[in-house]
Amino acid sequence: MKTYKIAIVPGDGTGPEVIAEGMKSLDAAASRFGFKLDTTDFDFGGARYLKTGEVLPDTAISDLRGFDSIYLGAIGHPDVKPGILEKGILLRLRFELDQYINLRPVKLYPGVECPLKDKGPEHIDFVVVRENTEGLYAGAGGVLKKGTPDEVAIQESINTRKGVERCIRYAYEYCQRRNKRKELTLCGKTNVLTFAWDLWERTFNELAPEYSDVKTNYAHVDAITMWFVKNPEWFDVIVTDNMFGDIITDLGAMIQGGMGIAAGGNINPEGVSMFEPIGGSAPKYTGKNVINPLAAISAAGLMLEHLGENEAAAAIESAVIEMTSKHLKGLAAGKMGMGTSDVGDKVAGLVAG
Ligand code: IPM
Ligand code: MN
Numbered sequence: 001m002k003t004y005k006i007a008i009v010p011g012d013g014t015g016p017e018v019i020a021e022g023m024k025s026l027d028a029a030a031s032r033f034g035f036k037l038d039t040t041d042f043d044f045g046g047a048r049y050l051k052t053g054e055v056l057p058d059t060a061i062s063d064l065r066g067f068d069s070i071y072l073g074a075i076g077h078p079d080v081k082p083g084i085l086e087k088g089i090l091l092r093l094r095f096e097l098d099q100y101i102n103l104r105p106v107k108l109y110p111g112v113e114c115p116l117k118d119k120g121p122e123h124i125d126f127v128v129v130r131e132n133t134e135g136l137y138a139g140a141g142g143v144l145k146k147g148t149p150d151e152v153a154i155q156e157s158i159n160t161r162k163g164v165e166r167c168i169r170y171a172y173e174y175c176q177r178r179n180k181r182k183e184l185t186l187c188g189k190t191n192v193l194t195f196a197w198d199l200w201e202r203t204f205n206e207l208a209p210e211y212s213d214v215k216t217n218y219a220h221v222d223a224i225t226m227w228f229v230k231n232p233e234w235f236d237v238i239v240t241d242n243m244f245g246d247i248i249t250d251l252g253a254m255i256q257g258g259m260g261i262a263a264g265g266n267i268n269p270e271g272v273s274m275f276e277p278i279g280g281s282a283p284k285y286t287g288k289n290v291i292n293p294l295a296a297i298s299a300a301g302l303m304l305e306h307l308g309e310n311e312a313a314a315a316i317e318s319a320v321i322e323m324t325s326k327h328l329k330g331l332a333a334g335k336m337g338m339g340t341s342d343v344g345d346k347v348a349g350l351v352a353g
Helices: 015-033 046-052 060-064 084-096 161-178 196-211 221-230 242-255 294-307 310-327 340-352
Strands: 002-011 035-041 069-074 101-107 125-131 135-144 152-158 183-188 215-220 237-240 263-267 273-277
Touching: 002 015, 015 035, 015 069, 015 294, 015 310, 015 340, 046 084, 060 084, 069 084, 069 294, 101 161, 101 242, 125 161, 125 242, 135 242, 161 183, 161 196, 161 237, 183 196, 183 221, 183 242, 196 215, 215 221, 221 242, 237 242, 263 294, 273 294, 294 310, 294 340, 310 340
Parallel strands: 002 035, 002 069, 069 273, 125 237, 183 215, 183 237
Antiparallel strands: 101 125, 101 263, 135 152, 263 273
């Protein structure tokens, strides 16, 4: 029997609650589809940092390299200054494990209330491939004369040919594998950010002949936010840089029903990948049994798909669809018509078959 070694990082806030619910569906999928999960918990997060003063232990990265996948809840603590945990844990894991793709499906499931007038599941089904290791997130820049009237703050966007090319190649290949409309849209800002986006656009166009079955398109990032609202049905797969991807996928999450349902994968196709609900740690809902675990459960589904357990992944997605179409009143925290753990139990029951 196939065994997968999974590192569990529940993290902060509602992270542990939603991961616990996701584990129920993972266990149900494992027994139904005949594989084993060998899990190890890691306590990385705000609570550990406040107690020990250490954001990540030195051995964390090398330990995590020994796993098949990482299942992450949420990082972010109200008593820790913004940036410390985000950069010290989440971004550090993405960078050091070279998870150069952030894959974020935007799919409106039946029964989910969409804030867009006259749009339904037939209009909202696309995937954003966000570059996940470069751009403005690389941390290049610096400050001069801090706190004085002459202060200078520089934040540079790093775009390497290698980083851009591997991301765009992944997007073309993903678009082929997905095999829906086979249309890849590059989302950038070629009219203003003429250094970075010239590299992106040239690379995108140079690679296109290698994937001649994929239609190509381009949209400026500002325009794409407009199209997400007006014509989301235009999109199949979108590829973009780290910062733009961060921004447009929050909008994407809203049109698919909110943070309660949005999941993503930080993927290193040649290494260890990490799957997470994309909403934050939601401190105000912590411990109240009101947070929606469907995003974490969907992230577990993405993880199984990545591991090659396609049937199990499909069973999780069907169970989530059954929940949204038949059982849940809403997707927002406290508005589901049932508690966090009831949702987790019910999904796991459906996954078990
Ligand atoms: C996300 C988050 C992170 C990001 C933060 C928490 C660092 O917003 O996963 O989209 O900006 O990438
Ligand atoms: Mn974000």
